Amino acid sequence: MEAEIKHLEGKILLLVDGVEASELIYNVEEGLMKITQIYTKPEYRGRGYARRLMKEALKLAGSKGLQVVPLCSYADSYMKKKGKMPITFKIAKTQL
Numbered sequence: 123m124e125a126e127i128k129h130l131e132g133k134i135l136l137l138v139d140g141v142e143a144s145e146l147i148y149n150v151e152e153g154l155m156k157i158t159q160i161y162t163k164p165e166y167r168g169r170g171y172a173r174r175l176m177k178e179a180l181k182l183a184g185s186k187g188l189q190v191v192p193l194c195s196y197a198d199s200y201m202k203k204k205g206k207m208p209i210t211f212k213i214a215k216t217q218l
Contacts, residue, residue: 125171127178134178136171144171146179146197155179155188157197176200 125143128135136144143166147159157179160172176197183190192198 125174127174129182134175134182136175138166144175146172146175148179150186150188153188154191155183155186156191156193158193160194160196172196173200 123138126137128137132147132149134146134148135142142163144162145160146157148155148157150156157176160175162171179197180190182188190197190201192201
């Protein structure tokens with residue numbers, strides 16, 4: 123199985139053999155990348171696809187100088203587990 127990452131406006135997809143297996147949804151405003159949802163289809167779970175999408179989102183945010191606000195539970199958990207990331211992030215409730 124070959125997995126590839128595809129960037130669309132407000133979305134990062136992970137495709138396996140051309141089929142959408144996992145997606146990360148985000149929006150950007152005022153210098154913040156707000157990650158609102160990560161979903162992996164049941165038959166593709168347990169393969170690290172959501173983690174790959176988070177890494178890709180952090181790389182994208184870093185390249186654009188954005189701070190990451192994890193609004194979905196997986197993104198929040200990922201950020202807390204990883205601690206310090208290569209970009210600065212903060213959860214700013216007043217900016218949500």
